[in-house]
Amino acid sequence: MEFVYDTRNPAVPTAYSSLVAMHTRCELLLPGMQEGDARALADQVWTLVREADRRYNRFAPESLLAKLNDSAAAEAVVVDEELFFILQMCDTLRKATLGWFDISAGSRVSGRSWELDPEARTVRFSQPGMRLDLGGFVKGFVLEKAVRAVCAATDCALLSFGGSSTAAVGTGPFGAPWPVAVAHTYYPARTAHTFPLAGESLSVSGKDPHGRGHIIDPHTGNTVEKEGLIAVTGPSPMVTEVLSTALWVAPSGQRAGILAAFEGYQAWEIICKTDTNSLTLRI
Numbered sequence: 001m002e003f004v005y006d007t008r009n010p011a012v013p014t015a016y017s018s019l020v021a022m023h024t025r026c027e028l029l030l031p032g033m034q035e036g037d038a039r040a041l042a043d044q045v046w047t048l049v050r051e052a053d054r055r056y057n058r059f060a061p062e063s064l065l066a067k068l069n070d071s072a073a074a075e076a077v078v079v080d081e082e083l084f085f086i087l088q089m090c091d092t093l094r095k096a097t098l099g100w101f102d103i104s105a106g107s108r109v110s111g112r113s114w115e116l117d118p119e120a121r122t123v124r125f126s127q128p129g130m131r132l133d134l135g136g137f138v139k140g141f142v143l144e145k146a147v148r149a150v151c152a153a154t155d156c157a158l159l160s161f162g163g164s165s166t167a168a169v170g171t172g173p174f175g176a177p178w179p180v181a182v183a184h185t186y187y188p189a190r191t192a193h194t195f196p197l198a199g200e201s202l203s204v205s206g207k208d209p210h211g212r213g214h215i216i217d218p219h220t221g222n223t224v225e226k227e228g229l230i231a232v233t234g235p236s237p238m239v240t241e242v243l244s245t246a247l248w249v250a251p252s253g254q255r256a257g258i259l260a261a262f263e264g265y266q267a268w269e270i271i272c273k274t275d276t277n278s279l280t281l282r283i
Contacts, residue, residue, distance in 0.1 A: 001046055005035045012173045017042035021053045022139055024162030028146075031156050031173035041153050045146045049161075052142040055083070056134045068123060069131045072114070076122035084121050087114065089238075090137055097246035097258050102218035103132045136215070139165050140203065140241025147201075147237060164204045167237045168197035182231060185272035192270050192278040195233060203240035204231045204270075205248040217249055224249055229272065230283075234265035243267065247283065255283050 007013045015030040015038030026049055030038045055064045064083055071077050079087070090103045091114070104112050107130045114132070115124045139161050147167045150157045157169040158178050168178040177196035182204050184190040195202050205215065206229035217224050230248040232240045239262060247255050247267055259267050267283040 001042070003039055003042055005038065014173075015039070015042065017046070019046045019049060021046075021049045022057075022142075022161065023135075024139075024164075026162070027160045028150075029158040030150075030154060033154055037153065041150065044149050045159070048145050048149065049142055052138055052145075056086075056138045058131065058133055058135075065132065065134060072123050073125040073128045073130055076115075076117065076120070076124040078120065078122050081121070084116065084118075084123070086134065086137065086141065087116060087123060087132075090134075091116065093137075093239075093242050093246075096261050097242065098250070098254060099218055100250040100254075100258065101136070101242050101246040103134055103137060104130055105216040105218035105221065106133050107131050108221040136245045137238070137242060140201075140236075140238040143167055143201070143237040143241075165201070165237060165241055166197065166203075167201040168199060171198045182229065182270060184276065184278055185227075185229065186274055187272075187276050190276055192229070192272050193231070193268070193280045195231065197233070200233055200235055201237040201240045202231060202233050203237070203244040204229055205244035206230065215245060215249055227271070229270040230267060231270055231280075232265055232267045234262070239265065259283055 001019045003017045005015050012031050015033060018025055018027045028042055028045055057063045058065045058069060060066055068077055094102050109127045109129045111127060112130050113126045143159060143161050143165050146159055147169060150169050155170040156173055160166045166180050172178045177198040179194050180197050180202055181191040181194045184192040215224050230244050232244040234240050243262060243265060246258060250258060269281045269283060271279045
């Protein structure tokens with residue numbers, strides 16, 4: 001963990017902290033707080049992030065998710081309340097996005113589903129070979145938990161998990177919205193679009209910074225290679241994370257219909273061009 005406390009502007013001393021977790025760099029900016037309070041808050045946020053990484057990293061053999069993936073095709077597996085809630089939420093969001101957000105997309109087996117028993121709090125997979133991947137959900141989920149912790153301590157903060165998931169607590173220290181830039185796909189040092197955030201979150205989906213597709217089409221099981229970015233803003237980091245993924249994968253003709261089911265959320269397609277220009281279109 002990195003922690004820096006900057007007092008060059010005595011009127012607005014600012015704490016910056018970062019942590020590498022969940023396969024990305026997570027960052028926290030806390031203006032106007034006393035150093036000890038800021039450090040304690042950063043520790044609280046990073047504890048949440050580390051715990052989520054420990055529990056839901058499917059590549060870690062001892063994680064709850066890895067153990068579920070290993071056993072749930074053979075028998076019903078009892079899980080704790082939080083994991084059961086996550087799986088319920090992911091199933092609801094899968095239906096709300098017409099199947100374009102699907103945490104089982106990487107399984108590459110047909111007829112896949114998972115059965116949830118609320119009374120026994122168990123999970124059972126329908127097919128051998130099924131695997132759940134929470135990477136497209138947990139970042140937003142834990143960011144939302146972190147925002148609640150930060151809001152209890154301050155009304156001015158910015159949290160960024162990998163640059164693709166950002167949450168603004170209130171406005172910036174001088175009253176204006178936080179200006180959050182989205183990097184150009186082909187020229188990462190350039191800004192494709194800047195979103196002014198005040199008390200809301202932003203999630204961006206598309207190819208990774210190296211131009212590689214990493215999101216799987218749940219209907220084909222193949223990696224999506226389309227161009228462009230999808231940016232979504234709204235009150236919940238968890239929902240913006242899911243929506244940006246679903247809208248990027250979904251055919252353009254279905255995007256408006258999916259978005260209409262989520263009141264209070266806005267989405268844009270950002271088209272980055274090889275001549276360094278970009279075009280942002282409201283969905």
